[in-house]
Amino acid sequence: SGSITGLLSALCDCSLSGVSWKRRALGGVSREGFHRALKKRAYSALLSKLFQDGTKGSPSRPSAAANTPPRNKVLMMCFDLRLAGCREEAEALEDQLERLPEGASSGLKEVDSVLELLVSLAGSAPPPSTSF
């Protein structure tokens, strides 16, 4: 479904991929029950953030970070990566940013919002495991 509720439900499904339900069913944890609990937490996180944004400071003085375009934030991350000695990663990120089309040519309505989301999630996943 393309509705917000349908998409949030699909996001909950994604976060349950890879979970084995056979063993958990024995302990009384059903997929449906856990899916419902996840949806509740998702809505709670979404709404609390929205209300927090609505009461945060005066709209006439937004923070510098809030005013920085997401593309500039990514460039700042590239700079940080270079400082940390990760030149290859920085160059790869700059290359991809150059390839990212702007506005209507991207085919998406909100490409900058998606980039803003990626910036917010940067480094939030555990580092890839190294195999021996």
Place this chain on the structure above:
Amino acid sequence: MASATNTNLNAVRETMDVLLEISRLLNTGLDMESLSICVRLCEQGINPEALSAVIKELRKASETLKMF
């Protein structure tokens, strides 16, 4: 008409490929499926910071489940 639709589909596909690669380089933990859902939620007007909070919350919850 069909050609314009194809052009737009190609543009979306290319943009999604670049976004996925940026996502990988930034270590966001999003795969193509969840990235596509997030793109659609952003297109519906969901605030990206609020969406980020939702994703982090869902990860926390599912990690707790995976521990048991």
